Amino acid sequence: MRGYFITFEGIEGSGKSTQVAMLKKKLEDRGVPTLCVREPGGTPVGQHVRKILLNPETGDLDPLTELLLFWAARRELVKNVITPALEQGQTIVCDRFADSTTAYQGYGRGVDMEIIDTMAKIMRNGVWPDRTIILDLPAGAGLNRALDRIMFKGSTDTRFEDEGLEFHRRVRNGFLKIAESNPDRVKIVNAEGSLEEVSEAVAGALEDILPELSNPC
Ligand code: Z5A
Numbered sequence: 500m501r502g503y504f505i506t507f508e509g510i511e512g513s514g515k516s517t518q519v520a521m522l523k524k525k526l527e528d529r530g531v532p533t534l535c536v537r538e539p540g541g542t543p544v545g546q547h548v549r550k551i552l553l554n555p556e557t558g559d560l561d562p563l564t565e566l567l568l569f570w571a572a573r574r575e576l577v578k579n580v581i582t583p584a585l586e587q588g589q590t591i592v593c594d595r596f597a598d599s600t601t602a603y604q605g606y607g608r609g610v611d612m613e614i615i616d617t618m619a620k621i622m623r624n625g626v627w628p629d630r631t632i633i634l635d636l637p638a639g640a641g642l643n644r645a646l647d648r649i650m651f652k653g654s655t656d657t658r659f660e661d662e663g664l665e666f667h668r669r670v671r672n673g674f675l676k677i678a679e680s681n682p683d684r685v686k687i688v689n690a691e692g693s694l695e696e697v698s699e700a701v702a703g704a705l706e707d708i709l710p711e712l713s714n715p716c
Pocket of ligand 1 (some may be wrong): 509514539601605644656
């Protein structure tokens with residue numbers, strides 16, 4: 500049986516990477532084979548493109564160039580990693596996917612939504628999330644968390660964190676609009692609780708398609 504494709508979305512610092520890891524553990528403890536991937540990245544080409552997109556030295560990019568680079572990395576991931584794993588019955592948990600392009604390049608940078616939707620249709624190789632969790636919190640709170648993490652890890656890939664608060668507010672509102680337009684696929688989870696509270700809410704938002712999550716370990 501084909502596996503489920505679960506994506507996590509949200510502004511930076513919303514806790515996606517943390518919740519992806521917590522969900523993987525919950526699923527594996529319940530016998531569900533799970534593969535985690537993140538965007539941009541997950542393939543050799545994707546890793547190169549990630550460097551270009553996130554390194555501040557890249558500077559300003561034309562928004563359409565940026566859109567194409569995100570989709571180039573995603574196409575490699577979809578064709579070489581996600582599609583084969585789904586066909587083998589694995590559940591995929593993906594840290595960001597196409598909704599990030601709608602939120603960041605569409606609502607954030609102002610790229611025409613028709614171009615964004617057309618790209619998605621051409622490039623997705625028949626793959627689309629079965630369920631998307633948007634971890635939601637105010638943009639300022641997310642940025643503060645992300646900046647704390649960057650200081651702690653000494654990361655230099657800060658091209659998006661360097662954008663102003665207004666940009667991140669537009670992105671957050673974009674995610675909320677995506678949820679409003681796709682109520683069956685997309686569920687909003689409040690990201691301001693403790694790690695355990697958020698993790699429980701995530702499991703609750705997935706139990707209809709992954710009933711194993713309601714089993715005790
Ligand atoms: N981007 C785009 O523009 N278009 C696209 O199509 C795609 C992406 C796919 C990727 O950066 C950038 O590319 C991203 C959007 C853009 N912009 N930015 N920035 P990335 O992969 O380096 O970063 P990110 O995806 O934004 O993730 P992040 O900043 O690493 O945040 P996160 O994964 O959501 O959060 P986290 O690492 O799990 O947690 C952040 C910190 O908060 C950390 O110290 C945690 O311990 C803490 N945390 C997490 N949860 C909690 C709770 N519940 N309470 C308190 N503290 C918490």
